[in-house]
Amino acid sequence: MQKSRTTRTVSTVRDSGGAVTSRVRRTVLASGLRIVTEQMAGARSATIGVFVDVGSRDETPKLHGCSHFLEHLLFKGTHERSAFDLSIALDAVGGEINAFTAKEYTCFHARVLDEDLPLAVDVLGDMITSSVITDDDVEAEREVILDEIAMHDDDPDDVVHNLFAEQAFGATSPLGRPIAGTVESITALDRATIQRFYRRHYRPERMVVAVAGNLDHTTVVRQVERAFGRSGWLDGEAEPVGPRRLGRRVRVKPGTSEATRPFEQVNVVLGMEGPARDDDRRFALGVLNTALGGGTSSRLFQEIRERRGLAYSVYSFSSHHADAGLVGVSVGCLPAKLDETLAVVRLELSRVAAHGITAEELERGKGQLRGGLVLGLEDSASRMVRLGKAELVHDELLDIDGVIARIDAVTLEEVREVAAEVFTRKEVLAVVGPS
Incomplete structure (x- = not known):
């Protein structure tokens, strides 16, 4: 359990009769993990997202595609759940689970009935903190990602927008490179490299857990502490990493x-x-x-x-x-x-x-x-x-x-x-x- 936490109400919205229709609350754990919730009156669903402050622009040329590769691998199993266990956990309750990688962050998310929110919190906490990245998983998912790259290369809209970004920012710039990586970069990545990337970036102070729907904020915070507290992952103390404040403007190349x-x-x-x-x-x-x-x-x-x-x-x-x-x-x-x-x-x-x-x-x-x-x-x-x-x-x-x-x-x-x-x-x- 966390040593300390700070909580505040960010906003409250009421209808004409004074009843609360939406309330946003924010808690920061001692480890630096931020939990932000929005209680939605009348909702019967809840959606949780874990936002990680790492994306494709954080990759060196040798790491090109590593954020997206890792996103795939976190679905391959943990110490407690196999890949199949992860797949059926939310399927069994009619929920949805997925993830995406952007230039500046990665997001893992799940949508469930409000009564199944504790399960979604536990599954995502398990995946984020305790994934077992094996050599076999890396090789299997490498082929999947290479197929995904080939699929994008067959999509005219993907091709032209990737080409546009490359021209605007340059082929050597992280902003100018495709998020998924290239055949060459994905082929070159190995388990040890991906594992180091995982341990370096997937830290509490670099994450936000956002939840919206029919929920109670205090209950969600306790669920997150349990789910993400596996193996002492929340034991340290740190200040949350703030939004990117990059000094010099990146210029576009006509x-x-x-x-x-x-x-x-x-x-x-x-x-x-x-x-x-x-x-x-x-x-x-x-x-x-x-x-x-x-x-x-x-x-x-x-x-x-x-x-x-x-x-x-x-x-x-x-x-x-x-x-x-x-x-x-x-x-x-x-x-x-x-x-x-x-x-x-x-x-x-x-x-x-x-x-x-x-x-x-x-x-x-x-x-x-x-x-x-x-x-x-x-x-x-x-x-x-x-x-x-x-x-x-x-x-x-x-x-x-x-x-x-x-x-x-x-x-x-x-x-x-x-x-x-x-x-x-x-x-x-x-x-x-x-x-």
Whole structure:
């Protein structure tokens, strides 16, 4: 059991009658492990996520793909449970368990009925703290990951976005490399290397346990202490590792990269450097992104698909890291239509850079963001992700009303300013298609 812990209530939301509809509480254990929960009135499910402060950008070239490799291996068995035991534990109660690796963190998550939350906590605690990484497991999962890499190489959207990131950040930069690794890097990784990576990064002070649904915070904390306290894993004392605060901004390298694949379409991503993750202009950029290419009423969709029939799929996007950001447009079209499609994309970007968006587009963009935010948080899984990322990545949890207020406060001038700055920068272009 932990020597000490600190707990505080982060936020409480009540309905018009005064009843609590949502309460967020946060506990920090002496070991540095953070536990953040959101009690959701009326929910019958609960979702737990374990966020680990390590991702593909933390890898040296020799470790390329190690975070993702390790994510796979933690499902292969522990001292208490075999891989099959882990598989059937939540299947038997109708639950779901999975994981994903990102550039800056890894997340293991499970969704269950509220009554089965203790089981989900125990299974994830067992996996995270007590996995047995054997040589046989490494060799078996190596083949699975090589198959996964081949699958991504057959997906035009994956190929073009990986090529875009490589051009933007460089092939030697962790931000420019694919998360899953390459055939060469995965083939070279051995058990000892992965085991060292596991022990170095999977520490309490580098983790956040986020849980949302029908729950009691104090009970969840006790369950986490039991589940993660195996083999003395929580015995030490440490301060939690805060969000990444990387000093120098990672600059984007303009240019063009092309790759030949036997696809029917040409897939294109055209973009440029954007704001980093905690830039205050992210709300204005969100409204701009929605108006430009965030839905069927957006400028790019209307101009490229509806009016000209140049492509079936077209959308704009923004991606943010602690010290870097990208904005861009993704589109797939027939090879004969590539030049015209690119010309239209560039024209629309230049128009927005010069004149901003209209008042109607501003209100429509705000409405779309508000609706997407609220509707996306109706289930416990979405709430869990919001909690985990707020604690690990942002060190700030804005309540829903606070986020909506920030969206509503965006002005036409703010959108015009961010458009004029971003869309006049030198472009990064990735093109993938037939020869």
